[in-house]
Amino acid sequence: MVAAILLSALAMSVIVGVRYLLASGGFALATRIRQPGLYRGLEKQMGREIGWSLASALIYGAPAGVVAWGWQERGWTRIYSDVRDFPLWWLPLSVLLYLAAHDTWFYWTHRWMHRPKLFRIAHAVHHASRPPTAWAAMSFHPWEALTGAVVIPALVFLIPIHVGALGCVLTIMTIMGVSNHMGWEMFPRWMVRGPMGGWLITATHHQRHHDQYNCNYGLYFRVWDRLCGTDKGLGDFKKVGA
Template sequence: MLLAILASALAMTAIVALRYLGASGLFALATRRVRPGLYAGLNHQIRKEIGWSLASAAIYGIPAGIVAWGWQARGWTAIYTDWAAYPLWYSLVAPVIYLAAHDTWFYWTHRWMHRPRPFRVAHAVHHASRPPTAWAAMSFHPIEALTGAVVIPALVFVVPIHPAMLALVLTVMTVMGVTNHMGWEMFPRALVHSRAGNWLITASHHQRHHDLYRCNYGLYFRFWDKLCGTDRGLA
């Protein structure tokens, strides 16, 4: 059993690492083509971002791998494979629940990370990326990586979700994590400045957090920033 758990943890770590390298590499390539020279002189920073991110991949992958083993071998989680087990509308709502819960957790832990001691001990690693690049999405100190690694594995125990919808959540998490750190806005202005865009976080919003530090703490949505008065608009 221990070998099976270890194999699952290692496999999930490899998947998270490859997902990071693939997504960040793709958007870094896009940056080179669309904004040539934007990352000029940042090779040393990028190497550090990749190093921290690969360490974070293990911290994310190990609990995910243990939970994946528990789901397959012991039926521990609320993940279901039969589309008929829940109404179609619920299958579509479940990812929104996951993203909203993740966003809430991220907002409050992120604000806590900006207190002087947690920032100095852990969060300063992420903000050492000046400016952030497409490689910085998972550039975290292990303490910060651990706070992010527990969310999805915890949710699958309490919120039923189909594997396809869970894959959608992970895709959104990966794409937004990378694109919010690219240093330029890839989404069209018509979306960013629309009514929907007024509630969604993109690079224009998150870049302002990296510029000013004490604002724009959200991950996917601007709800908590607006409610708590920490939204400072777009860069």
């Protein structure tokens, strides 16, 4: 049993690492096409980002692998595969609940990581990316990676979710994590500057966090930033326009 769990954890770490390389690599390629020269001179930084991110992939994969084994072999979780087990309206609602719960956890742990001592110990690794690139999405110190690695594995024990809906959550998490760091805005101006952008976090919003450090802590939504007075609005890009 122990060997099977370890194998599952290793396999999931490989999957997370490959997902990171494909997603970040894809957005880095899009950056080269859409914003040529944006990452010029950042080769060493990007190398560090990739190294830290692959280390984070090992940490993210370990609990995910244990949970995957428990789901398949012991039925430990509340993941279900038959869409008829819950009403169809639960599919989008479960995705929203997972995103809201993850966003809440991320906001408060991220803000906690900005306390001076914790920042020096862990979060400074992420902010060493100046400016961040598409490769920086998982560039975390191991202590910070641990805080992010436990969220989704914990939620699957609490909130029922279809395996396809869980895949949707992970896809959104990956896209938002990468696109928010790539140094330019892929979403149209009408969305970013309009009512929708007033509640959703995009690269333009997260850029201000990397510029000022003490604001814009959220991951998906601006709700907690607005409630807690830490929303400083949209940032800008020094090399290219938003």
